[in-house]
Amino acid sequence: MALQLASIAQLHALDFDTIIDVRSPAEFAEDHVPGAINLPVLSDAERARVGTIYKQVSAFDARKIGAALVARNAARHLEGPLAGLNGGWRPLVYCWRGGQRSGSFAAILSQVGWRVELLAGGYKSWRKLVVAQVYDAAVAAPVVVLEGNTGSAKTEILAAAAAQGAQVIDLEGLANHRGSLFGAMPGGQPGQKAFESRLARALAALDPARPLLVEAESSRIGDLIVPRQLWAAMCAAPRVRLAIPLQARAAYLARAYADLAADPGRLTQIINSMRRLHPAEVIETWLELAEAGKVAELAASLMALHYDPRYGRQRARHSDGGGLEIAAESLDEAALQGLAGRVIAAAQGLVD
Numbered sequence: 599m600a601l602q603l604a605s606i607a608q609l610h611a612l613d614f615d616t617i618i619d620v621r622s623p624a625e626f627a628e629d630h631v632p633g634a635i636n637l638p639v640l641s642d643a644e645r646a647r648v649g650t651i652y653k654q655v656s657a658f659d660a661r662k663i664g665a666a667l668v669a670r671n672a673a674r675h676l677e678g679p680l681a682g683l684n685g686g687w688r689p690l691v692y693c694w695r696g697g698q699r700s701g702s703f704a705a706i707l708s709q710v711g712w713r714v715e716l717l718a719g720g721y722k723s724w725r726k727l728v729v730a731q732v733y734d735a736a737v738a739a740p741v742v743v744l745e746g747n748t749g750s751a752k753t754e755i756l757a758a759a760a761a762q763g764a765q766v767i768d769l770e771g772l773a774n775h776r777g778s779l780f781g782a783m784p785g786g787q788p789g790q791k792a793f794e795s796r797l798a799r800a801l802a803a804l805d806p807a808r809p810l811l812v813e814a815e816s817s818r819i820g821d822l823i824v825p826r827q828l829w830a831a832m833c834a835a836p837r838v839r840l841a842i843p844l845q846a847r848a849a850y851l852a853r854a855y856a857d858l859a860a861d862p863g864r865l866t867q868i869i870n871s872m873r874r875l876h877p878a879e880v881i882e883t884w885l886e887l888a889e890a891g892k893v894a895e896l897a898a899s900l901m902a903l904h905y906d907p908r909y910g911r912q913r914a915r916h917s918d919g920g921g922l923e924i925a926a927e928s929l930d931e932a933a934l935q936g937l938a939g940r941v942i943a944a945a946q947g948l949v950d
Contacts, residue, residue: 762938848895
């Protein structure tokens with residue numbers, strides 16, 4: 599029996615013990631149904647081999663060789679990760695479009711005695727829902743953008759606002775990137791499709807009656823593109839602006855980017871990549887500050903000479919000068935919690 603996935607929200611209500619993606623590891627890494635595990639019935643090399651035989655020899659030979667490989671890999675899964683499961687285990691299985699790979703594996707699992715279901719349309723049915731959510735549907739809730747110069751702790755303030763009950767989408771968290779030249783995070787970024795899957799789930803869960811807080815971003819976060827519907831809503835949204843002194847922002851960045859400060863080689867590499875943007879003497883000053891471990895001083899100079907001017911130009915393009923401003927002299931923990939509450943109140947006032 600095949601399950602028809604009619605909505606993204608339906609995914610939360612599925613009553614299966616395990617969702618199994620039987621596609622190759624490369625296909626799975628690009629994107630997959632949230633919560634799925636990868637038990638490939640063809641490796642990347644095996645999939646390429648079968649595809650070549652299909653195109654260059656015959657469909658029959660490709661199916662024959664493919665069937666042998668699927669059986670061999672299925673046996674490996676049965677003797678490995680599935681070995682300890684009892685008869686009550688219920689899996690949902692899918693491949694690219696609900697065809698031979700998932701059907702073959704599901705048939706083997708059914709012969710064991712497990713109650714197996716297939717996802718109708720496979721991964722393509724999930725991807726269709728994601729595309730409809732992030733590219734076709736309007737954002738359901740009224741968007742309010744939190745903006746402020748680099749180092750204003752926008753991400754952390756939004757996290758505190760979410761903990762206080764606000765409706766928030768953390769785009770940088772979904773993209774695993776802090777949104778600047780210095781913003782790379784451990785583990786790297788997901789692919790564009792995987793980012794869109796994460797975003798689609800967040801958008802599908804929105805309460806239309808409540809404001810949605812998001813951080814001011816460019817149309818790209820690292821290597822990832824913000825889908826057009828959300829980007830358009832962000833550009834048109836009212837804004838809450840944080841006004842934080844430079845030195846307070848520098849002190850905050852020294853704490854928030856402690857991982858980068860602890861990696862002088864990476865820090866030097868990023869600064870050197872900025873040579874086309876600034877005079878040589880500025881770059882050398884930054885390199886000297888980095889080498890001396892003067893992180894707060896480096897952060898202050900980077901903001902004054904690089905980030906603040908660019909943020910001002912970006913803000914001029916996407917802001918009409920309206921909205922509300924929230925000022926603070928400090929970004930210590932107590933201040934961040936207080937700022938979160940003020941941002942929530944300001945956002946509600948902007949959409950009422």
